[in-house]
Amino acid sequence: MELKFKIEGLDCPNCASSLERELATISGVKNVSINFMNSKMLVETENENIEEIIENIKKLVKDEEPDAILTEI
């Protein structure tokens, strides 16, 4: 499954790529791609436990980048 998010408030592409690496370690997440310039995040996931995966993504973003605003689109 592919989840789309809008992610605003990241400082730089470097922060974005380190966040990418962190998010990829969440179980059920196959691939993460953050586009810093477009403020978009695409997450490829397994088809099960979507709710739980989304919860974990939100939690991790909040921990790692407290200033970032994440919204599902």
Add this chain to the structure above:
Amino acid sequence: MKKRKEKIIISIGLFILSLLIHNNLIKNIILMLSYLVVGLDILKKALRNIKHGKIFDENFLMSLATIGAIFIGEYSEAVFVMLFYQIGELFQSYAVDKSRKRVASLMDIRPDYANIIKGKKIEKVAPNEVNIGQVIVVKPGEKVPLDGIIIEGSSLLNTVALTGESIPRKVKVGDEILSGCINSDEVIKIKVTQNFRESTVSKILDLVENASNRKSKSEDFITKFAKYYTPVVVIIALLLALLPPLIIKNSNFNEWLYKSLSFLVVSCPCALVISIPLSFFGGLGASSKIGVLVKGSNYLEMMANSSIVVCDKTGTLTEGVFEVQSINAINMEKEALLKIAVYAEYYSNHPIAQSLKKTYKENIDEKSITNAKEISGEGIKATIDNQKVLVGNDKLMRNNKIDYLKNNSIGTVIYIAIDNIFKGSIVIADKIKEDSFKAIPKLKNTGIKKIIMLTGDKENISKNIADKLGINAYYSELLPNEKVQKVEELIKEKSDKDKLIFVGDGINDAPVLAISDIGISMGGVGSDAAIESSDIVLMTDELSKIAEVINISKKTMTIVKENIILAIAVKIVILLLSAFGIATMWEAVFGDVGVMIIAILNALRIMKVKSY
């Protein structure tokens, strides 16, 4: 951002004030104030990040470097480093913001509302509330909110945001129009044919907004570099602070600590990283400005290395519309011959019949046509004004034992006989697009080595077009699966570095588009197949846009390379100079932020170029 600006100004003010004061205690207090005003946010963030174990975080590194400077009594250094770092950050967010806005304004096609007709009143509603079949009114100056067909009025449409074409297009009743155009002349009424989600404007916006999700190799390289760069520099800094004082006798600990702090100042990778995605973003923006949608920065990057262009013929190099090229009448008027042919073909849906009808401007008297009969693979037999008419290919002539004059013109030849007497022939051919003549030399100028045409059409027609356009090679009479095989062969033959572009109309050639390095579809705005199966979408029908995008790509890559080399070189030089004690922390931060600003300004140049 505004708050950051204010803090920087206050901090600079305090810093200048400190220069005027000679009392050391007061001077240092003012400097500390200046430091806190500009650096408190960074310190806070650093603390927060340590809790999460992020020690290579830029906030932490900056905090460590400046606290270290305060520790060895270099107060003004601490202020200066923090101040400059913040100025750099401010500039960076300003640049990012500005180019985001600029690209957004290029693609300002999102309609805000639609005027739907309800009884006698016109009501403004959100575009996604309009259903297929409903009638909407588009006033002058308004964006067309949904795809549809004009049912009343005629006007001029400005399609510049969609296609990059600045000359307005005339539209009238019966014309299909695409959402995202701006009505620039008269009020028109449109019957909606697509709901908002499926409308062209939504598809384009979706494509543009999700572009560059596929990252380029340069971006991957720089993020990987940054991943190792920071820890390596920090470890060297640590060693620099600890080892020499232990090994070298009588060495000054503070002196080596100072050197290691300079290392920390340069250890932040952000300056290095920001200009690369910014450059690609600019390149993608510049492309959409000329009506070309590129689906990811990786494709823009590959375009610079493209060396083979494989084109489909019909609809790509040619108009894809058959037109009457010549009428050769024997013992009768040309118009009269055309009239007979048109009358005979009147009930036929064949493309040839369509093109004949388009050429004939007079009204058609249906009553005079009796007994029209289509003979598959040959032509048409009909009775027109009580004359027996035969219109078709040479097979039809031979089978009816007509003594006809063979016409060897390039194209499709239609022979006409009346009451078994040969009356002449009409030649119909697909026309080469005006733009194709310009595009081929333009492509060669960009460094394309081979231009190859693939077509299902006949040998002589293909040769004629290839010769006229100056195309290197062509393969004719290919079936769709043979086109795929041909492209596979071409991909095998070429080196990995040379990229192969395939251009087609995007409708029948999805498999070929998929196997090419870069698949480009043209004129397919509004077609799902074209947008989905290709990597780059040309919103106009012009092949020459490919040459322009190659130029944008080359420009982008030059800037990307300049920035990578400049940033890495300057960092290394600063590190060396600091290690040998030649550069101070002042120079370190100045050089580091300076190079970032130069790299960003360099990246912003891409969108400023007027024409490619």
